[in-house]
Amino acid sequence: MPSVTQTAQNGPVPYTQAQKQAIRLITDHQFRFGSSAVKINHQWVNAEHVRRGEVDAAVVLAHFANGQQANGHGTDAPKPSKKERPGSRDGLTPEQRHQLYNARLYRVQKEGEGWLIEHTEVPAQFTACRGDGHGELVVTSNTNGTYVTTSEGCHCPDFEKHHEERDCKHMAVRRAVEAFCAEQRAEKERREQASAIREFPPAVKVVSITDAPGGYVVTYQQFFPAGG
Ligand SMILES: [Zn+2]
Ligand SMILES: [Zn+2]
Incomplete structure (x- = not known):
């Protein structure tokens, strides 16, 4: 059955x-x-x-x-604990602080040799500059802590404790700066390509046109700008 x-x-x-x-x-x-x-x-x-x-x-x-998670941030209606209400060191609620871990929520601009990084949703500002070691980015946070980050991670206690489930704020800022630099590089490449095309317009020379079933076949030679 x-x-x-x-x-x-x-x-x-x-x-x-x-x-x-x-x-x-x-x-x-x-x-x-x-x-x-x-x-x-x-x-x-x-x-x-x-x-x-x-x-x-x-x-x-x-x-x-229960509306509250064991790791301190709430769900729809978070009730910050007394010691984490605004007035704590960074002036942020736990809910706001959680947004610092999202690399997509930052606006990055070049400033001198380094970068100025501002959060788009909560009042928090960071600065960053290249470190001495390969791939190092030194991040100074909204609470003035300064940590060296690499592609491997950050040396701050928050990263040590939570890196398996999320970024620390320094790593989030690092990713935001990386994305900004990648976009800058792409933009530069686009500009260079556009100006190369203006200087050396691509040229095409038709070699032959032959009849084919349902249409015709064009054979052509393409000339690319020197060096491109
Ligand atoms: Zn969470
Ligand atoms: Zn960190």
């Missing part, structure tokens, strides 16, 4: 309502905070754990229903 379980196992196992809801909450958290995992009962939980049934969806729902 075929059972319901067997039928389900023949196709993809459908997620329960609770699983779908839990996955949605984790995904939403990821979208807003840039971290794909949520700390629940001292354990990092991501959407995949819920999909595979390794973590009970009810536990995730209960966690978000």
Whole structure:
């Protein structure tokens, strides 16, 4: 006698309502905070754990229903703890501070030999300059801490503690500066290409035109600017 379980196992196992809801909450958290995992009962939980049934969806729902995460930042209506209300060292709420870890939320401009990096959503400003070592970027943060970053990471305590789930603010700033420099390089290349084309317009010489079924075939020679 075929059972319901067997039928389900023949196709993809459908997620329960609770699983779908839990996955949605984790995904939403990821979208807003840039971290794909949520700390629940001292354990990092991501959407995949819920999909595979390794973590009970009810536990995730209960966690978000409490409105506060174990690692200190809230969900829709965060209630900052007293000691983290504005007036702390950086003047930011935990929710605002979390936005510092998102590299896409910075505006970068060149300033002298270095860069000035401003957050687009919360009041926080950083500066950065190249370090002595290869690939080093020295970042001075909104709280005046200065740390050396490399492509491997940052030397600050926050990075040590949290790098498996998110960037520290210095690394986020580093990525923002890297993106800015890459865009500058691309822009420079586009300008150089455009001016090369103006100086040496590409030339084409038609060699032959022959009839072919349904149309014709054009053979041509293309001349590129010298050096390009
Ligand atoms: Zn988080
Ligand atoms: Zn750091």
